[in-house]
Amino acid sequence: MAVEKEKLQWMYKxxxxxxxxxxxxxxxxxxxxxxxxxxxxxxxxAVATGVCANLRKEDYITSTHxxxxxxxxxxxxxxxxxxxxxxxxTGYCKGKGGSMHIADVELGILGANGIVGGGFPIxxxxxxxAKYKGTDHVVACFFGDGASNQGxxxxxxxxxxxxxxxxxxxxxxxxxxxxxxxxxxxxxxxxAARAAAYNIPGLVVDGNDVLAVYEAVQEAVKRARxxxxxxxxxxxxxxxxxxxxxxxxxxxxxEEVEEWRKKDPIPRFEATLSQMGIMTEEQMEKxxxxxxxxxxxxxxxxxxxxxxxPEEVLEDVYA
Amino acid sequence: xxxxxxxxxxNEALRQEMRRDPNVYVIGEDVGIFGGCFGVTAGxxxxxxxxxxxxxxxxxxAIVGNSLGAAATGLRPVAEIMFMDFxxxxxxxxxxxxxxxxYMFGGKAKIPMVIRMACGAGGSAAAQHSQSLEAWFMHVPxxxxxxxxxxxxxxxxxxxxxxxxxxxxxxxxxxxYDIEGxxxxxxxxxxxxxADVKREGDDVTVxxxxxxxxxxxxxxxxxxxxxxxxxxxxxRTLQPLDNETIINSVKKTHxxxxxxxxxxxxxxxxxxxxxxxxxxxxxxxxxxxxxxxxxxxxxxSPVLEQAYIPSTEKIIAAIKEVxx
Numbered sequence: 001m002a003v004e005k006e007k008l009q010w011m012y013k014x015x016x017x018x019x020x021x022x023x024x025x026x027x028x029x030x031x032x033x034x035x036x037x038x039x040x041x042x043x044x045x046a047v048a049t050g051v052c053a054n055l056r057k058e059d060y061i062t063s064t065h066x067x068x069x070x071x072x073x074x075x076x077x078x079x080x081x082x083x084x085x086x087x088x089x090t091g092y093c094k095g096k097g098g099s100m101h102i103a104d105v106e107l108g109i110l111g112a113n114g115i116v117g118g119g120f121p122i123x124x125x126x127x128x129x130a131k132y133k134g135t136d137h138v139v140a141c142f143f144g145d146g147a148s149n150q151g152x153x154x155x156x157x158x159x160x161x162x163x164x165x166x167x168x169x170x171x172x173x174x175x176x177x178x179x180x181x182x183x184x185x186x187x188x189x190x191x192a193a194r195a196a197a198y199n200i201p202g203l204v205v206d207g208n209d210v211l212a213v214y215e216a217v218q219e220a221v222k223r224a225r226x227x228x229x230x231x232x233x234x235x236x237x238x239x240x241x242x243x244x245x246x247x248x249x250x251x252x253x254x255e256e257v258e259e260w261r262k263k264d265p266i267p268r269f270e271a272t273l274s275q276m277g278i279m280t281e282e283q284m285e286k287x288x289x290x291x292x293x294x295x296x297x298x299x300x301x302x303x304x305x306x307x308x309x310p311e312e313v314l315e316d317v318y319a
Numbered sequence: 320x321x322x323x324x325x326x327x328x329x330n331e332a333l334r335q336e337m338r339r340d341p342n343v344y345v346i347g348e349d350v351g352i353f354g355g356c357f358g359v360t361a362g363x364x365x366x367x368x369x370x371x372x373x374x375x376x377x378x379x380x381a382i383v384g385n386s387l388g389a390a391a392t393g394l395r396p397v398a399e400i401m402f403m404d405f406x407x408x409x410x411x412x413x414x415x416x417x418x419x420x421x422y423m424f425g426g427k428a429k430i431p432m433v434i435r436m437a438c439g440a441g442g443s444a445a446a447q448h449s450q451s452l453e454a455w456f457m458h459v460p461x462x463x464x465x466x467x468x469x470x471x472x473x474x475x476x477x478x479x480x481x482x483x484x485x486x487x488x489x490x491x492x493x494x495x496y497d498i499e500g501x502x503x504x505x506x507x508x509x510x511x512x513x514a515d516v517k518r519e520g521d522d523v524t525v526x527x528x529x530x531x532x533x534x535x536x537x538x539x540x541x542x543x544x545x546x547x548x549x550x551x552x553x554x555r556t557l558q559p560l561d562n563e564t565i566i567n568s569v570k571k572t573h574x575x576x577x578x579x580x581x582x583x584x585x586x587x588x589x590x591x592x593x594x595x596x597x598x599x600x601x602x603x604x605x606x607x608x609x610x611x612x613x614x615x616x617x618x619x620s621p622v623l624e625q626a627y628i629p630s631t632e633k634i635i636a637a638i639k640e641v642x643x
Contacts, residue, residue: 060392093425101423110391111424115415121381122416125388132344132370132394152411155381162376316426317460319484 003214008278009287011053011210015045015266016291018069021078022241024295025068025085029245033303034085038099041069043208043240046265047172048073050213050235051140054221060108060126060139062119065100066172066239067112070142075107078298088305095308096316108137116177117150119143120169124156127165127230138166138224140217146177148191157230161198164229168220171234172207178243179251192234200230207235208265211272238263320501328470328502329359329435329491332477333397335506337367340395343481346373347382347399347435356401357437357493379405383412383434387486390432391420395481403438403490404447417486418461429484433477439492439530439580440628446616449624451529451581456488457558457590463511464558466490468532470500472555475509483511492529492580514561516568520550523642524568526591527551527578531610531629535578538634547642557587565591566599573604574641578634583611605641610634 022040029038041048044066052061052073063070071081076092084091084102092102103111110126113119123141130137147153148171160167171191175182188194195202201223205216213235220231238260242249273279279287323331336343344367345360351374354361364372375382379400386396400406406413413434420428440449456464463485467473473491480487517532518539527535532553539549552568554560569575575595577588592607610629618624 062388091425093423093427096425097423103420103424103427105391105424105428110388111420111428113416115411118411118416121384121412122388122391124381125385125390126392127388128385129389129392129394132389151408152380152384155378156384158376159378159381159385316422318463319421319429319431 003211005278007053008273011049011214012269012273012279012284013287013291014049014073015210015269016288017078017294018045018048018072019266020291020295021068021072024299026241026245028299035087036098038085038245039066039243040239040241040245041066043260043264044172044174044237045069046210046269047170047207047213047235047237048142050210051168051170051217053214054217055138055140058108058137060110060123060137062110062123062126062139062141063112064119064142064144064147065112065114065116066144067102068099071102071104071109071112074109076102076104076109078294079301082298082302083305086302086305087307088302089308089312090301090305094312094316117143117147117152120152120156123167124160124165127160127167128163130166131163136225138168138221140168140170142170142172144177145171145173145175145182145191146180146185148194149185157198157200157232160230161200164227166224167230168217168224169230169232170217171232173234173236174239176243176251181251190234192232195232200232202232202234204234204236207237208263208268210265210269321504322499323470323502324497324499325467325470325473325491326357326359326496328474329477330361330363331502332474333360333363334366336478336481337363337371339506342393343395343397344371344373345397345399346375346386348375348377348401350374350399355399357496360399379409380412383409384416386432386434387412387417387420387430390430391428395431397433397435397481400434400436402448403436403452404450406436406452413462413486414459418459422461430486431484433480433487433489435489435491437491437493439494440617440624441494443619443621443624445619449617451579453488453490453557454581454585454587457587461486462558463487463556464490465511465556466529467555468495468529468553470498470502472509472515474502475507476511476555478506479508479511482508490529495530495533498533509555511556512559512561513556514552514554514564516550516564517553518549518551520548520572522548522572523574523576523638524550524552524572525576525578525634525638526554526565528554528557528587529580531578531580534629534631534634537631538638541631541635542638547638549638560591560594562594562598565595569595569599570602573602575603576608576610576634576637576641578610578629580629581611582614583609584614586611608637608641610637
């Protein structure tokens with residue numbers, strides 16, 4: 001597979017951006033600077049990156065409660081994201097949404113979602129618009145292993161399959177729905193097996209290999225754009241942090257976490273890039289510094305941003 | 320003027336809006352060749368084809384969610400939920416997703432969608448095909464709730480609902496679909512949030528919704544014979560509620576009965592009565608009286624069902640209590 005150099009470099013920078021953003025959020029959350037619930041994407045960066053590397057600005061995504069990585073990958077502005085986590089007026093949602101509801105409709109980001117499985121029908125609706133208007137836009141619908149047990153999963157995949165809607169259902173299987181192991185939540189080893197029920201392609205890929213994700217999604221996007229309908233792609237991955245910040249993670253062993261750290265998508269991709277002669281260590285270091293500066297700027301922007309005024313609670317309920 | 324049934328008036332509103340705006344379409348169970356379970360979408364598929372009169376599987380959650388996703392990306396869906404009772408399985412998509420999307424996104428989304436649904440008891444359809452659940456939706460910020468009683472209002476309110484950039488719950492009482500009324504052939508709108516005085520009177524205000532408007536008018540006619548002059552106010556839209564028209568009527572009559580087919584406890588009348596108490600207490604000469612269904616599921620046997628549905632006699636009795 002020949003992937004352009006610029007795209008590979010974008011993937012690397014994007015994965016690092018997500019990692020740094022999330023690690024910074026963990027630190028800020030512990031320091032009491034951002035509020036509510038935050039669900040971090042550390043360890044799963046290759047999935048959002050590999051998926052969104054196939055998307056155009058006009059394409060859509062629906063995200064989840066663990067959504068920062070999806071938003072960054074679809075072009076979300078780090079400053080506006082961080083300001084939202086800080087509850088500031090300058091944030092993506094003017095401080096009305098927080099981590100679980102960040103959206104940027106202009107960028108095709110139809111929202112993170114606080115309800116597990118809530119995004120499936122919405123993604124299908126965006127796909128319906130593409131078909132209705134005769135555009136070749138596609139929709140990537142991100143969801144976890146736990147969400148695939150919700151009724152909306154079935155309804156949405158059934159609807160997308162009968163109408164051949166351009167939706168790529170991207171399962172991020174990180175093995176746990178909060179504390180419950182996937183082994184105890186479904187009677188099949190792979191979420192992808194469920195695609196058979198809708199007579200659509202179902203694939204399993206290594207979700208910690210950004211190029212494997214990229215390649216699988218590329219094919220699915222091609223299918224979707226040409227009117228051949230949806231695909232279900234299961235990306236096997238892992239979250240290093242808890243379900244939410246503050247989760248004691250009593251349901252898994254340190255050894256398991258260590259095993260997955262050995263499969264960390266970022267060092268793996270660094271090795272690939274260097275083997276392919278795409279980037280040298282010096283070039284990577286330069287990008288690390290750039291990313292780190294971007295995150296610092298986002299934090300500074302958020303910290304210096306004004307709070308919403310209390311009267312704003314009443315705004316934006318109705319158009 | 321030409322007369323149409325409420326069913327035909329709604330059909331005409333859909334047809335005229337679909338002709339006017341290619342982004343308007345109908346989606347739901349059996350809305351195509353079958354014409355909708357209550358015949359409301361009959362014939363639309365012949366003019367607009369299956370791309371715009373979209374038959375779905377039995378999948379209410381996806382009907383609503385699909386409509387939401389489509390609305391957020393530029394279309395104007397009119398979804399049909401066959402019986403209002405079935406809306407329970409779609410609630411997350413309505414109250415957590417559609418209703419809140421604009422607010423959660425800081426005002427950056429527009430959700431122009433209508434969800435039509437048929438409510439009401441009267442056909443021995445029992446507890447899961449007869450309910451009036453409009454109060455559920457009145458309680459959710461971000462939704463508008465429309466509940467017409469006449470053919471004229473149904474057409475004009477549906478056109479306003481389709482053109483509105485917010486999710487609108489459009490409730491149709493299935494046992495008044497056949498009632499005829501004068502309906503202009505041309506396109507017109509009835510504004511959301513504007514009540515209508517269906518009969519003027521001086522002694523008592525009856526605020527009634529949907530099918531109960533007809534029973535309130537019957538009661539008014541009866542009581543006129545006894546010299547009691549009843550004003551009947553139909554809110555037409557329950558969210559936003561037209562407080563002003565209701566209060567103005569109270570200021571004139573000083574007595575109020577609120578009537579709806581929904582269960583009385585925490586029904587729409589609870590809000591209306593509380594609003595009157597807060598805003599017009601000094602004008603009241605008697606406590607606000609409510610007439611609604613008892614706190615039971617809708618029963619099956621015709622005998623039980625007739626005991627359940629608020630009757631003209633019950634409305635007359637309530638009016639007599641407040642004017643006494």
